[in-house]
Amino acid sequence: MMKKLFNYIRDGCITTKVKKDSESKKYSAEILSVSTEQKFEWIKKEVLLNGQKVEFILDSGAQISCINEETWKKVGSPFLTKVNFNGKSYTGDEFRILGRFFCSIILNGLEEILLVYVTKEKMNLFGLPWIITFEKKFGYPIVTTLSDKDSDNSINSIQKEIIPTISENKELYIIQKDIQEEIQAELKEKFSQVFEDGLGHCSKTKAHLHLKPGAKPVFVRARPVPIGVKDSVEEEINRLLKMGAIRPIEFADWAAPILAVKKANGKIRVCIDYSTGLNDALELNKYPLPTPQEIWSEMHGNKIFSQLDLRDAYLQVELDSDSKKLANINTHKGLFEVQRLPFGVKSAPAIFQKLMDELISGLKGVFAYLDDLIIASENETEHKKNSYSIIRKNPEIWIKNSIGKMQFL
Template sequence: MEIDTGASVSVISQETCKQVFGSDNSLEKSPCSLRTYTGEKIDVLGKRKVTVIYNSQSVDLPITVVKGTGPSLMGRDWLHKLQLNWKSIFKIEQLAHNQEPEKDKELQDLLRKYPQVFKEGLGTLKGTKARIYVDKDATPKYFKARPVPYALKEKIEKELDRLEKGGNIEKVEFSEWAAPIVPIVKPDKSVRICGDYKVTINQVSKLDNYPIPKTDDLYATLSGGQAFSKLDLSQAYQQIVLDKESRKYVTINTHKGLYQYNRLPFGVSSAPGIFQRTMKNLLQGIPRVVVRVDDILITGSSKSEHLNNLETVLGKIQESGMRLNKDKCVFLAPEVVYLGHRIDQYGIYPVESKVKAITEAPEPKNVTELKSYLGMLNYYNRFLPDLSSNLAPLHGLLKKQKRWKWDKSQQEAFELSKTLLKSSKVLVHYDPNKDIILSCDASPYGIGAVLSHKMEDGCDRPVGYVSRTLAPAERNYSVLEKEGLAVIFALKKFHQYLFDRKFTIYTDHKPLIGLFNENKCIPPMAAARIQRWALTLSAYEYKIVYKEGKKNSNADALSRLSLNREGKTEVPAEMIMLMDHMDSTPVTAQQIKAWTRKDPILGQITNYVLKGWPNYRDNDEMRPYFSRKTELSVFDSCLLWGNRVVIPNPGREIILQELHEGHQGISRMKVLARGYVWRAKYGRRN
C-alpha cells in the first residue's frame, strides 16, 4: 500500500480486493465521488471495513473499492486515525534478506555448490538438439561472399579460426544455402561474425511462436515475493546444438569459403521461440520462477524459500550442461524490472521511465517546436475532448505577427498538457496480446519514439515515450543515419516489449524502408553503422512502413523536444582504422577534408547527405552520387561510400602515384584502391 497524502480516502483496486479477501466480495454502498488529480472520474464500486494493525494497535477502518488494477493507496482518513510515526517511516533500514549479495554467507555458500554453472566458456545443452523447420517447397537461397574491408580482413579470419576450433562452425565444400556475413566490430576492436539470415532462411522457416508470460500470469507467479534473483544465460542461443539436418540452412559464405554453424546462431528468426520452449521445459514445475528467453526470474515468500527455488534452478541448469554469465546475474534484489514492469514485494507497477520523455520535455523555444508539440497532442485529441480550451494560451503564440513570449499562462498550459499525455485517458498498459507499433523520428538535434498498441477500434494508444538529444558528432550524421539511429535507439529502450513479438515500425523517411526492409539483403556498400543497425534489426520480427511526416507527429514532437541527455557517439572501428591509415600516407584526412570543402560537387553532395536530398539532380556530374545516396555518409567532414573515402580531384593523382609505387601491376593496384578509396566515373557505376 502506498501513502498518498493527496488522497482524501484510502482505496483498493477491485483486483487486489479479490486477491486479499477471496470470495468475500460483500460491499457497502459508498456515497463518495472520486477523481484523479488530473480530473478523471474514478469508478467507485463500494466500500468495506477492514482490520488494520499498526504499532501494537488494532482498529477497524473503511476502505473504498474502485475499478482497475492500480496500487492501493493509504489516504488522509487512515493517516488521521493511525497517527503514524513519520520519523520511523522516513528512516531507511536494510532488510536482512536484502543485504549486499557479496556479504550474504548463505547465498555465497549456495553459489559455490554449483561451480560448473558459472564456469567460463560456452555451455552445451545435453540431450536436446534444436531443429529449424522449413517449408517443403522452399527454394534454396545462395548468396556470394561480400567484399571484406582490408582493415577487418585479418580480424575476420582470426574469428573464423576461433569459431572453428571451438566447434561452433565447420568448413564445408558445398551448400545449396548460403548467407553473406556482416562483421560487427566490438568495443575491444575484435570482430563478431553474424549471418545475414533475413535474406535466406528467415523467409521460409516456420516460426516457433512460443508465448511469453502474460502480465496476469507474471503477477500470480511472483506475487508475495520478498526479493528477486535474475539469471542471465551466457551466449544463450549458442548453448543449443543444431541437429544435422538444420545445419545446412545456416551456412555462411565468407572470403575464406563456406562454413556451417553447429549451434543455434544469432539472427535466425525462429531462435527466440526455440530457446523459450527449451528453457520452459527445463524449468517447468519450479515454484515462483518465470522464464523469458535468456532471463530467468526467481523469488520466494521468504529468504529460505527464495534460496530453495534458486538452488533448484541452479541444479537444473548444471545438470543440463548450460552456463550462466555471473557478471550479469542479480541475486536477492529488493526490486527488478521485468517485461516492462517494476516488481517489488508490494506489487507490480508500470516503469516510470516510459513517460520520462514527456515528464522532462523542455518547453518549446520557437514556433516550429511549438507546432511540432501541438501536432503530437492533436494526434491523441480523440482521447482528450477538452484539450483545445486548455491549450488556448499555446495556440495564441501561433497567430501571425504575434511576438513570441512564453509566460506563466503558456507554462501552465504546457505542464497541464504533459499531465494529460501521461494520464490513463491516453496512456495504456502494455498487453502482449495486442498489436505493437513503434513510431520513430529524428530532427537535426534529437531523436524520439512512441511505443503504441493498435486498439480494437483502430486507433493507436501509447504505451511509452522515449527521446534524447543527439551528441555533437551525431548531429553530423546524414539524415538517413539520424532516422536509422532513432529506430535503433527505440529498439534498445523498448527491447523488453519488442523482442520475440511481431511489431510494425513507422518512419517518415522513405529511403530507410529500402535499407531496413525485413526481407531485403543488407546493402554491402551501405555505411558501416547502417549495416550494423540492419543486422541488429534482423533479430526482431518486424515490418517497416512509411508514414507521412504529418501523420507521424507523435514521434516528431519527441525528436524536437528531446530530453537534454546526449547519447554516446558511436565511432565505427573500421572508420577509425581507415582514417588512421590515410593519415600515414602522403594524403592526410585533413587534406581530404579541406579539398572536399572546396570541391563544388563534393561540397554540395556532403550538404545533401547531412541535410537531405532533393528530388532532382543539378547536372550529370551529380548522377553517380544520386544513384548511391543511401550508401554515402560523412565522417569527420570526409565523404565516404561504404568504407571507401571519396577522393576529391586534387588528391586523385597523388593516391594513384602512391599505389603505383608498389609495382604490383595494374590489376592488383585497382583491387587495392577499391578497398580504401573511390572516385566517381560519370556514365557508369564503378
C-alpha cells in the first residue's frame, strides 16, 4: 500500500481533474506537450505497472500519464472507464484516448495507486500528476530517479536518503540483530492489546471532512466488477463490514464507486474513486507533511534505527457524523456508509499526519511520516526506551501496530 516514507502505501488515488461538456475541448488542447524536437535525450525509466515492467518517458509537460494500447494489453487489458475528451500533441494533432483505469505503480520500491490513460499513441508517458505525487507526497526526487539507469526497483531510495548506510557498518548491523527479537518480544508482552488482531480505534479524535461553500452532492453509480476479481472484491467488502469500517445503507446523497486494482504481488486492492465528485467538493486540509530532509536532520547523529508500520492506519480513525454522510461507497453489493477515514480522500494524509504528530509530541527519538513510525537512537539502551515510550505515553488511545512489520534498518 503502500508505502509512505519507507515503502509508502498508500492512502488514496491521484486524481486528474477533467473539465466536462463544453469545457472538455479547451482542456484537451493541453493534455500533452510532447515534442520530439527537444535537444536533449529523453529521460526514460522502467517501472512496475500492475506487476509488469514498463518503460516510460518522463514528460513534466504532460498533464496526464498515459500508456499505449500495446502496453495496456501487456498488463492484462484492465477495464477502462470512458472519457469525454481527446488528446492533443505538441503539433496540434488530436489523438484518441481509449479510456482510463487505476493501476499500481512501483518506482524504486515506492508503490502508489495512480490514474493512467490509454491512447493510440506510441509513447508511454510519465506525466505531471505522477511526478507531483512522487516528489511532493513522498519527497522523492523524480527527475534524478528517472535518469538513474542503475537504480534498483526493489530498494526504497527514500530510505537511502533518510537512513544512514547501515549495511556498510557491520558493527551497527550486529547490534541491531542482537536487540531486534528482544524488543519485539517485550513490546508484544507488555502491550499485547495493541498488537492483537482486529481494527484499532483511536479515541483521541474524529476526522472531519470540510465541504467547500456551495458544494452539491454527487452520486455515482456502482461500476461493474470483472468476474475474475469479483470474489476478491467481495472478500474485502466483507472484511470491512466485519471490522466495522463500513455499514450498509439504503439511501445516500453522496456516493463514490469502487475500483479493483491489481497490485504488483498479484493480489487485488479495492480502491474508492473519490475523484468522481467528493474530492473536488472538499476543502484541502493544509496541515504540512514533513519532508525526508527535515526528518533526516532531526535524526542526524543516531546510530540505531527501526521502523514500525501501522496496520490499517487510516481506518483506525473514525469519521464524525457529518463526514460519514459524504464518504459513502456504491458497489455491486449495494450502498455502504464509510465509518472510518478512507484512503482516497484528498485530506486524509494531512489529517492523519496531524494526529500522529500529536500522539508522539514530546517523545525523544520518535518520528512520524503518515502511517510509518521511525525510532532513532544512539545506543541499545536508549533504543529500547524510545520504542516503549511510543505506546506507554497513551496506551488507552494508541492505535494498533503490526508487530510483524517492525523492521530494523
